[in-house]
Amino acid sequence: MNKKIILIDMDGTIANFNKSILQKMDKKYNILLSNGEITHFRIEKNFEKTHREEITEWIEEKNFYLELEPFENSIKYIKEIFSHQDFDVFFCTSPLLSTYCIPEKQEWIKKYFGEEYLSKIIFSKDKTVVFGDILIDDKPSIHGVNKTPSWEHVYFNQTYNEENSGRRIVNWKDWRKILLD
Numbered sequence: 001m002n003k004k005i006i007l008i009d010m011d012g013t014i015a016n017f018n019k020s021i022l023q024k025m026d027k028k029y030n031i032l033l034s035n036g037e038i039t040h041f042r043i044e045k046n047f048e049k050t051h052r053e054e055i056t057e058w059i060e061e062k063n064f065y066l067e068l069e070p071f072e073n074s075i076k077y078i079k080e081i082f083s084h085q086d087f088d089v090f091f092c093t094s095p096l097l098s099t100y101c102i103p104e105k106q107e108w109i110k111k112y113f114g115e116e117y118l119s120k121i122i123f124s125k126d127k128t129v130v131f132g133d134i135l136i137d138d139k140p141s142i143h144g145v146n147k148t149p150s151w152e153h154v155y156f157n158q159t160y161n162e163e164n165s166g167r168r169i170v171n172w173k174d175w176r177k178i179l180l181d
């Protein structure tokens with residue numbers, strides 16, 4: 001039997017990208033958004049226009065990616081998925097074309113998963129050309145040159161993708177319910 005190929009996004013799916021921005025906005029401007037107020041996938045679009053440029057600058061700063069926190073339980077349970085006999089698993093992440101993004105994402109995987117996982121990272125601006133059975137991703141809709149991607153998009157649950165229909169992982173601890181279905 002062929003193993004199922006599972007692709008797992010990083011930002012907003014394993015790494016808590018938004019938390020870092022929300023904390024910076026709270027600290028610097030005393031603006032704290034609640035979870036329900038985050039309706040846009042692009043974090044800067046949840047704030048007034050005057051703040052957006054600064055937020056995108058923060059994302060490009062050194063150490064931004066390196067210092068992201070993993071979501072609760074994510075590392076432990078994703079390691080379980082990696083070690084499951086029925087799966088071949090890869091991280092599938094769309095990098096910013098900034099100086100620090102790619103090396104820091106690699107460093108982050110090494111830090112939380114271990115060096116042996118470095119060969120499991122697929123960087124692609126266009127995930128539709130990456131082959132797989134399932135792509136777990138928080139992005140509400142994923143488009144690219146391939147109009148019929150091989151994978152099923154399973155949502156990693158976030159307030160900004162709640163409207164999308166499809167299977168979803170709400171907490172990594174429940175991965176079996178979706179992936180062994």
Ligand SMILES: [Mg+2]
Pocket residue numbers: 009010011012013137138139
């Ligand atoms: Mg993402």
